[in-house]
Amino acid sequence: MKNRKETLRAAAVLVAGLIFLTTAVAQAAGYKKEYKMQVTVGPKFYWGMGATKFAELVREKTNGQINIKPYFGSALLKGAQLKSSQMVAKGVIDCALDSTINISPVIPEANIFHLPFFLNTFENLDKVKYGAAGAAVFSAMEKKRLTPLAWAENGFRQITNSKIAIKTPDDMKGLRIRVVGNPMFLDTFRALGADPVNMNWGDAVAGFQQGVVDGQENPVGVLIPVQIHQYHQYATLWNYLVDPLIFYWNQRQWKKFPADIREAILAAAKEAGRFETALARAGLDGGVSLDILKNEFGYTMAVPDPVAYMTGKGMTVNTLTEDQRRAFIRATLPVKEKWVPKIGADLYEKAVADMKK
Ligand code: X2X
Numbered sequence: 001m002k003n004r005k006e007t008l009r010a011a012a013v014l015v016a017g018l019i020f021l022t023t024a025v026a027q028a029a030g031y032k033k034e035y036k037m038q039v040t041v042g043p044k045f046y047w048g049m050g051a052t053k054f055a056e057l058v059r060e061k062t063n064g065q066i067n068i069k070p071y072f073g074s075a076l077l078k079g080a081q082l083k084s085s086q087m088v089a090k091g092v093i094d095c096a097l098d099s100t101i102n103i104s105p106v107i108p109e110a111n112i113f114h115l116p117f118f119l120n121t122f123e124n125l126d127k128v129k130y131g132a133a134g135a136a137v138f139s140a141m142e143k144k145r146l147t148p149l150a151w152a153e154n155g156f157r158q159i160t161n162s163k164i165a166i167k168t169p170d171d172m173k174g175l176r177i178r179v180v181g182n183p184m185f186l187d188t189f190r191a192l193g194a195d196p197v198n199m200n201w202g203d204a205v206a207g208f209q210q211g212v213v214d215g216q217e218n219p220v221g222v223l224i225p226v227q228i229h230q231y232h233q234y235a236t237l238w239n240y241l242v243d244p245l246i247f248y249w250n251q252r253q254w255k256k257f258p259a260d261i262r263e264a265i266l267a268a269a270k271e272a273g274r275f276e277t278a279l280a281r282a283g284l285d286g287g288v289s290l291d292i293l294k295n296e297f298g299y300t301m302a303v304p305d306p307v308a309y310m311t312g313k314g315m316t317v318n319t320l321t322e323d324q325r326r327a328f329i330r331a332t333l334p335v336k337e338k339w340v341p342k343i344g345a346d347l348y349e350k351a352v353a354d355m356k357k
Contacts, residue, residue, distance in 0.1 A: 029065065029258075030256075031065055031066060032094070033067065034067055034068075034069050035066060035067065035068045035069070035094040035095060036068075036069060036071060036076060036093050036094050036095075037051060037054075037055065037068050037069060037070045037071060037093070037094065037095045037096060037097065038071060038074065038076050038077060038084045038087070038088065038093050038095075038096040038097075038098060039051045039070045039071065039072050039073075039074075039096070039097055039098075040073070040074050040081045040084070040098060040099065040102060040201055041072065041073065041201065041222065041225075042072045042073055042225070043070070043072050044225045045221060045222060045225045045226075046154075046221035046225075046276055046279035046280050047097065047099075047152070047154055047221065047222075047245060047276065047280075048070070048072055049275075049276065049279060050097060050152050050245065050272050050273070050275065050276025050279070051070040051072075051097045051272075052070060053271075053272040053275050053276065054068065054070075054097065054247060054268055054269060054272035055067075055068040055069065055070055057267075057268035057271055057272055058264065058265050058268040060268075061264035061265070061267060061268050062261055062264045062265070065261065066261060066264075066265065068094075068095065070097075073201075073202060074200070074201070074202060076092075076093050077093075079200045079201075079202035079203065080200065081098075081102045081180070081200055081201055081202075082102055082104075082105050082180070082181055082182070082200075083105075084096050084098045084102050084103065085098070085102070085103040085105070085106040085107060085141075085144070085146055085248075086105070086106055088146055088248065088249070088250050089106065089144055089145040089146055089250065089251075090250075091250045091252060091253060093250075094249065094250055094253060095247070095248060095249040095250065096246075096247075096248055097152060097245055097246070097247050098245060098246060098248070099154050099243040099244070099245055100113045100114070100137075100243050100244050100245075100246065101114060101180050101182050101185075101243045102180070102182075103141075103146075103246065103248075104182050104184075105182075106144050106146075107137065107140050107141055107144060107146075108342055108343060108344075109136060109137045109140040109343060109344060109347055110137055110140075111182075111184055111339060111342070111343045112128070112133055112137065112343050112347055112348065112351050113125075113128070113241065113242050113243060113244060114182070114184050114185070114241045114242075114243070115241065115335075115336055115339060115340070115343070115348075116188045116191075116240050116241055116328070116329075116332040116335055116336065117240055117241070117325065117328055117329045117332060118241070118336070118351075119241070119242055119351070119355070120156070120239045120240075121239070122281060122284075122285055124355045125156075125242055125244070127354045127355050127357055128351050128354045128355060129151050129244060130151075131350070131351075131353075131354030131357065132350040132353065132354055133347055133350040133351035133354050134151070134354075136344075136346075136347050136350055137347075141246075141248060142251065145250070145251040145252065146248045146249070146250070146251055147248060147249045147250070147251045147254040147255075148246050148247070148248045149246075149247040149248060149249060149265065149266055149269035149270075150246070150247045150266070150269035150270045150272075150273040151244050151245070151246060151273055151277070152244065152245035152246070152247065152272070152273040152276040152277055152280075153221075153242075153243075153244050153245055153276065153277040153280040153281070154218075154219050154221060154222065154242075154243040154244070154245055154280065155219025155220060155221050155222075155242065155243070155280040155281070155284075156219055156239040156240075156241070156242045156284075157217045157218055157219050157239075157240060157241055157242065157243065158217065158218070158219065158220065158223070158235055158236065158237050158238060158239070159177070159215060159216070159217045159235070159236050159238060159240070160215055160216060160217070160218075160223065160228050160231075160232040160234060160235045160236075160315075161175055161177070161214045161215025161216075161232055161233075161234050162211070162214050162215065162231065162232050162233055162234070163175060163214050163215070163234070164234060165234045165236065165316050165318050166234065166236040166238075166318075167236075167318065167320070167324055168324065168327055169192045169193060169327055169328055169331040170193070172189075172192045172193050172194040173193040173194070174193070174194070174195055175194045175195065175214045175215055176194075176195045176196075176197055176212075176213045176214045176215070177189050177194050177195070177196050177197065177213060177214065177215045177216060177217065178196075178197050178199045178204050178207055178208070178213040178215070178216040179196045179197070179198060179199075179216075179217065180198070180199075180200075180201070181198040181199075181200070184335070184339055186198070187335045187338065187339070188240075188332055188335050191331055191332050191334055191335050192328070192331055192332065193331075197212075197213055199213075204216060205226060208228070208230075208231040208232070209231065211231075215232060215234075216228075216232075217240075219242075219243070219280065220284070220306035220307075220310075221279065221280045223235070223306075223310070224303055224306055224309060224310075227313075228310075228315075229310060229313035229314060229315050232315070233314075233315060233316060234315065234316050234317075234318075235310055235315050235316070235317045235318075236317075236318055236319075236320065237307070237317065237318070237319040237320070238319075238320045238325070238328065240328070245273075245276070247269040247272070247273060249265070274292070274296070275293070275296075275297050275299070277289070278290075278292040278293045278297075279293065279301070282301045282303075282304060282306075283301070283303070283304050283305040283306050283307070283308075284306065284307075290304055
């Protein structure tokens with residue numbers, strides 16, 4: 001007994017010593033005590049879980065030298081989610097895991113993912129992210145003093161509301177829909193005859209609760225943690241656009257890291273991105289992501305079938321048929337015409353070519 005106690009004490013002393021040493025080494029190397037990370041949503045969202053995973057992996061892979069603290073709910077921005085990349089570029093915030101929607105004010109190229117009814121399958125999305133178009137988005141970030149590290153995913157966005165099962169653009173007439181303050185979303189919903197309302201995510205839930213809006217659009221990875229069934233009876237699965245997430249870092253700071261630290265952080269971002277993307281796709285890609293989670297990460301999904309989950313909570317869930325989809329594509333053509341030049345015709349052509357590969 002005594003031996004065991006002594007061994008434990010010795011081990012504790014050793015661990016404390018190691019922590020002290022690595023912290024001392026980290027500070028001697030000029031690392032910050034804490035690297036601040038912007039995350040738009042809370043820790044229970046798949047996106048939030050991806051941020052936590054990244055912070056854990058970075059700590060592990062850098063032997064405790066780099067400590068990232070995720071600030072959830074856009075806390076560093078007082079809710080102003082669209083300011084994230086501006087603040088990371090300035091170095092006010094060190095890094096972020098953020099949506100292409102939120103970085104679009106600084107990186108208009110990121111809107112390639114938000115052209116309505118353009119990228120509509122995981123296969124197309126992967127071809128674009130890992131193809132010439134994705135590379136072009138990453139290099140646009142580099143030009144704005146942001147270093148992109150890896151992709152993750154919020155997901156294909158679906159629409160929910162408290163009034164009607166949406167099947168035609170006509171069904172959307174007059175619906176007040178909460179959208180992020182990205183002007184492309186206002187254009188899209190106006191083209192569909194709806195009445196879009198700009199709101200930061202931090203205010204959106206109160207908006208649903210109070211019925212200030214009739215509906216909203218977000219991927220299942222947001223709909224489930226936020227318990228959207230409490231506010232909205234109807235969900236329409238229409239994959240109308242997607243928002244990938246990107247792990248990114250302030251470029252100046254990134255360049256100052258030694259190569260081994262950069263490699264460790266990059267590896268952590270890729271691994272956390274793979275984990276988080278699988279969470280976002282679980283139950284939506286015929287078992288592929290559920291297997292990745294189980295086999296590579298030893299992780300079992302609490303909600304393995306998001307559509308069954310929403311139906312089980314009493315929601316009416318419909319999926320647009322190909323015919324129904326065509327009417328939405330037609331109605332949003334002017335949005336595409338207006339936005340392709342802003343995003344870059346070149347980039348658009350790259351995305352089209354990526355999808356054909
Ligand atoms: O604000 C949203 O809808 C959210 C959480 O999906 C984004 O940050 C893009």
